[in-house]
Amino acid sequence: MKYILIFKECSMSPLFLSHAVWRHPEATSLNRLPMTSLPLSFPTLKEALSDALGGPEKRDLSSHPYHRNLGGTWDFLLYDNPLDVDADVLDEQSSLPWNPIIVPGSWSVQGFDKPHYTNVVMPFENDPPHPPEANPTGVYRTTFTLDDHWNGRRTILEIGGAESYVELYLNGAFIGMSKDTRLEARFDLTGYIREGINTLVLIVVRYSDGSYIEDQDQWWFGGIHRDVTLTSLPQETLSxxxxxxxxxxxxxxxxxxxxxxxxxxxxxxxxxxxxxxxxxxxxxxxxxxxxxxxxxxxxxxxxxxxxxxxxxxxxxxxxxDEHRVIPIGFRTVEIRRGSLLINRKRVLIKGVNRHEHDERTAKTIGIGSMVRDIRLMKQHNFNAVRTSHYPNDRRWYELCDRYGLYVIDEANIESHANYDTLCRDESYAAAFLDRVQRMVLRDYHHPCIIGWSLGNEAGYGQNHDACAAWIRRYDPLRVIHYEGAVRPEWGQGAHTLESLKRGAPATDLVCPMYPPLALIEEWDRTTDMDRDPRPLIMAEYSHAMGNSNGSLSDYWDLIRSSRSIQGGFIWDWVDQGVLVDDEGRPVGFRNVEGHAPKRWRYGGDFGDRPTDYDFCLNGIVFPDRSLKPVMSECLKVQQPIRVRSDNPSGGRFTIINEHDFTTTKNIALACSICNECSIEEYTFEVDLPLLQPGERVEIRLGELQESRVRAMMRSNTTFISFAFTLKESTPWAEKGHVIALEQFALSTISKSVYTHTPAYPTRRTDDSLFVETILYKASIDREGFLASLHFEDRPPLLASPLKPNLHRVPTQNDGLKTFIHLEGVEEFSFYHEKKAMKPWLEHSLDDPVLILEELKIRHNQVKTIHRIGTRTGLNLGSVGQTFTFTLEEVFLHAVFDLSDALEDYPSVGYRCSVTKQEEPVSWFGRGPEENYPDRKSGSLIASYEKTVEELFVPYIVPQDCGVRTDTTRLGLEGAKIEGILPFSFSIHPYDPKELWEKRYADRLIPDTVDHLSLHAAVRGVGTATCGPDTLDRYRVPSGIYQMRLRLS
CATH class of the missing domain: 2.60.40.10 (Immunoglobulins)
Structure with a gap:
């Protein structure tokens, strides 16, 4: 009560701001109206119904007689500290130097102050509940005039979201204040309205005591980021x-x-x-x-x-006097013996975490962007979203209701930098409960919401238990989610079998973050579901930083085969890159022409310190929602139709409808058959039987017995692919959209090394050995490497010798190059521990020592043995090469024997530069998108072609990318490369050193040649920036590796 008394005593002060309420967590609001779930009221029921049926996409409130959106250009002043704000801001006649600003819109992307990114550390000195002395404070001013028919009614102002403390004044009078950046604050202006022009002033303090529980992994932007509106209500109205x-x-x-x-x-x-x-x-x-x-x-x-x-x-x-329409849905949510049931069905949660982020407008999200997000999620077989880590714009839930996404609605509570303390701090108890209650009260009617989350990375204490107890009383028909409750008692230690059994008062789900497969498999195998019926649904998994998301298919194989592992939420949806102009300033609302690649910036690029640099780039889509290659993997592992066969060549296949509630009525099936030799795929449609949810059927494909197909199967390894598509358009995808893919090998034919007329070396000098036939010229240099290869009527293939290679450019999962200068700093130790790239850099694997130990010429073969070492003295093993020259082709058989000097290697194979490719590169292997050994199930084997530029993936932080696995034919302008054994390849317009040294994709400078890598084996991508490293089976350990290539 002491704060309420102080407020009353000081209510005549010109600026309530002078009482520094922003550093008192017990005070969550003053004069703020209670939260409501009610939608906007309309003069007639017909109008209310029309608005509800049309939804947010068609909503047009411009002619609503009792609603006014105050969005647009306001006056603005920015002060260094809230106590510096002059009372003259309330004086309508003052001559203060006001600037124009767009509302809604964060000020730090409009030329005022700067964006600031952190993950764990606070952006200022960590001393809760005190914000910093240097605390940017924005003063917003606008005017409005009300129509006469608003007279005699109540006038309500709603501030959709302001970061992080806001107080408001009307016509010079203090109205109230509110905290909580991500929920609406409503105030009654009725007694302060005057005839004619009214002047509204909002004062927003960037940092407050609330910032300590808003320490999410995201940008701190500051300002008003959601709509500010006026609504007129009757004097007697529904609360x-x-x-x-x-x-x-x-x-x-x-x-x-x-x-x-x-x-x-x-x-x-x-x-x-x-x-x-x-x-x-x-x-x-x-x-x-x-x-x-x-x-x-x-x-x-x-x-x-x-x-x-x-x-x-x-x-x-x-x-x-009022008419409202509330969209509702009938559905049940319950937990029974290790399963989360929706309408009594065990539904697998195919989820993703989503921050509200726009490359230009920061936390101000338009309806078009929301719809695009939902459509992309649905198109790639996501069925759930977690509002990480705060309540979203109201319209998001309306869209999820309409399009169909399960939602875990999360309270705006994260105290990562004060993980163990604030959850147990009584002074923050009211703030915890206030945020949870207001979220639940606002969003209660949305059927899409199946669970409430108490927040994220805020430890676990009595403040959480109080919140959970209130939810259980108010809404027993949904589940409660909170990851912190299944951590060890103190500290954010790794999950253990014991910790996963904790926290039942605060979470109905066992919801760990980034758990190793082995841990959750053991939990599933050993947990007594009668004693602990909670299912395991991962709050976050498969951390998507850069070239990432290895082992998605391994997780989903386990999920589908488990008793009680029911899915999870990928971290996360969108890269939080900020689009900048030529001078490095946020573009914001300015109409700035685009640049390719786009100039996206991350933490530290605006002088913001401390920062976690590029750790905000964790999305499976880029900031403009263009897709990353992992999206094809998401579609595949989460697909609702599956095909199985024990004998594909016999033509018998089982089709399983894994939809929980819908039939296959709107699904068409087409098959295609291909092999490396086929010029065109053989395609045909299949009459798919109507399958009920969960039903399966066996089909027999008579087409596989046709002579054409049998001939294909005898001639080469041949594959059949299944594509399930939409027969008719849906709200989330067009007709013909692929919802499921499957592929099987119909035959496996080993390639032989054909014996052609031998071609013998024609000339030898001190530096080189030359072979020349009527079809090509080749040379091997004095170091024993293929130095040139030029086929008739083609450009030369090689621009540099084809050399053995054990390196690839590190991905962000291998290690964060942006953090190298912080190694040894305790707060950032997490980013350096056990990273794969450390020995690669220490021993300069990108520049190996290749010592020729033996070179022999016998008939048409040249055999070499090289010792592979490092400049630090490590012996990495050897490689033996056999070049066989015929009149038409060059064969290369390489045998690598890698030592155990390193725990594992980034790659083993070859690297060279090739002449610039003016025509598209073609290949037979996995595609069309980038794929790696641990992320390739969504990439089918077929014939593809792309330009070198298209084969490159412009991850915002340059890194290894563009690999295509299981390749047996690669077509370049200078030669065709066939794999007697399958190989992987990548080809880029950039030198590997350029990829390593540059921090931004838009600053890469193309080389005058293209850079080709051929891999006998390449390390998978894993998820080690925040999660398990690449699994052992996708690494490159010591041992024997072979490449057998035919160049023609």
């Missing part, structure tokens, strides 16, 4: 309503329990239920009982809501 759809045990009878809440003065409600087509299907008049209106509506055989079939109903709520 809130709680409408709860429930189902009986058979899921065939529905009831909507309705209760008003708050200080109600409403005697009765007219309640109507509409179908998704707007037809009236139920109606009742509910009367007040003991201060609340209570009642129900019944509905027989309701259509159930799910991510696959997001069936909505529309609940009309009318009083004498």
């Amino acid at each position: 809130d309503i709680k409408a709860t759809p429930t189902l009986d045990e058979t899921l065939t009878e529905g009831v909507i329990e309705i209760r008003t809440s708050g200080n109600q003065v409403i005697d009765a409600l007219d309640v109507r239920l509409y179908s998704d087509e707007g037809n009236l299907i139920g109606q009742a008049v509910l009367n007040a009982e003991e201060g609340a209106v209570v009642g129900s509506l019944k509905l027989s055989s309701p259509k159930l809501w799910s991510s696959e079939a997001p069936n909505l109903y529309y609940l009309g709520i009318s009083t004498l």
Whole structure:
């Protein structure tokens, strides 16, 4: 109470700001209205229903008589500290040097102050609850005039989101204040409105005591980032309503329990239920009982809501003067013996974590961007999203309701830098509970929300238990999620079998972050589901930093075969890159022409210190929502249709419909057969039987018995591919969109080294050995490497000798080059521990010592043996090469014998530069997108072609990229390279040193030649920036490796 008393005593002060409430966590708000779940009121029920049916995509409130969006250009001043703000900001006649600013829109992308990125550390000295002395404070000013029909009614101002403390003034009078950056704050302006022009001033303090529990892995931007609106309400109005759809045990009878809440003065409600087509299907008049209106509506055989079939109903709520429509859905959420059940079905959670981020406008997200996100998620078989790590814009939930995504709604609580303390700190107890309660109250009616999250990386203490207890009382029909509860008691230590058994009061899900496969497999095998019925759904997994997401298929193989591992949420959706102009300034709302590649910047690029640099680049899509190669892997491992066969060549296949609630009515199937020799794929359509959810059917493909196909199978290794596509368009994808892929080898034919007429060395000098036939010229240099190869009527292949290579440029998972200068700094030790690239750099694997120990010429063969070493003196083993020359071709057989001097190697194979490729590169192997040994299930084997530029992936931080695995034919302008044994390759316009030395893709300078790598084996990408390293089976340990290539 002491803060309330102080506020009352000081309410006549010109600026309430002078009382420094932003550093008192007990004070969460003043004069802020209670949170409400109610949508906007309309003058008629018809208008309210039309708005609800159209949804946020079609919403146009410009002609609404009682709603005003104050967005646009406001006046703005930025001060260094809140206590520096002059009371003259309230003086409408003052001559202060106001600047224009767009609202909503963070000020740090509009030329004021700077963006600041951190992951764990606070952006200022860590001393809770005190914010820093240097604390940018923005003053916003605008004016408005109200229409006469607003007179005699209540005028409500809503601030959609302001970072991180806001107080407001109207016509010079203090109205109130609020904390919590990610939830609306509503204030009643009625007693302060005047006729004519009204002047509204909002003062936003960038950092507050609330910042210590908003320490998420994201940018600190500052300012107003969501809409500011005015709404006019009758004097007697609904405060809130709680409408709860429930189902009986058979899921065939529905009831909507309705209760008003708050200080109600409403005697009765007219309640109507509409179908998704707007037809009236139920109606009742509910009367007040003991201060609340209570009642129900019944509905027989309701259509159930799910991510696959997001069936909505529309609940009309009318009083004498107000009409609102709430979209609702009938569905159940429960946990039974190790399974999360949606409508009594065990649904696999194919989720992703999503920050609100726009490359230009920061935390201000347009409806078009939201829709694009949802469509891309659905197109790649995601069915769930976690609002990491705060409540999102209200419209996001409306869209998830309509399109069908399960949502874990997360409270705006993260105290990562103070992990163990604030969750146990009584002074923050009110803030914890306030944030959780207001989230639940606001979002209660959305059927998409299946669970509430108590926050992220904020330890586990009594403040969490209080929040969970309140949720269980208010909303027992959803689950509670909180990862911190299944960590060890103190510190953010690694998850263990014991810790995964903790935390039942605060989480209904066992929801670890980045758990090793072995750990969760053991948990699944050993946990007694009768004693602990909680399923395991990973809060975060498969960290997507740069070229990443190795072993997604391994996780999903385990998920599908487990008892109670039910999926998880990939970290995360979008790279949080900030688009800048030529001078390195955030583009913001300016119409700046694009640059290819785009100039995206990350932590530290705006002088922001301390920072976690590029750790904000964790998305499976780029900041502009262009796709990263991993998206094809996501589609594959999460696909809802699967095909199995024990004998593919026999033509028998089992098709399984893994949809939980929908049939295959809208799915078409086409097959294609190809091999390395086929000029065109043989394609045919298959009549797919109608399969119910979970049903399977065996089909037999008679086409495999055709003579053409049998001939293909005898001639070369041949593959059959299945593509399942949409017959008709859906809200989230167009007709023909591929939802599932599968591939099988129909035959496996070993390639032989054909014996052609031998070609003998024609000339030898001190420096080289030359071979010349009517079809090509080749040379081997004095060091024993293939130095030149020029086929008739083609450009020369090699621009540098083809040399053995044990290196590839490190990915961000191998180690963060942007953090190298911080090695030894305790706060950043996490980024350096056990990183694969450390010995690569220490021993300069990019510049090996290759010592020729033997060179023999016998007939048409040249044999060499090289010792491979490092400049630090390590013996890495040897490579033996055999070059066989014929009249038409050159054969290379290389045998690498790698020592155990290194635990594992980045690669083993060859590297060279080749003449610039003017034509597309073709290959037969996995594609079309980049793929690696531990991320290739979504890349089918077929014939492809792309330009060298298209083969390069412009990860914001340059790194190894563009590998294509399981290749047996590579077509370059200078030669065709065939693998007697499959190999992997990449070809780039950039020198590997350029990729390593540059920090931004847009600053890469193409070389005058292209750079080719051929791999007998290449290390998988793993997820080691924040998660398990590459699994052993995808590494390159010591041992014998072979390459057998034919160049023609």
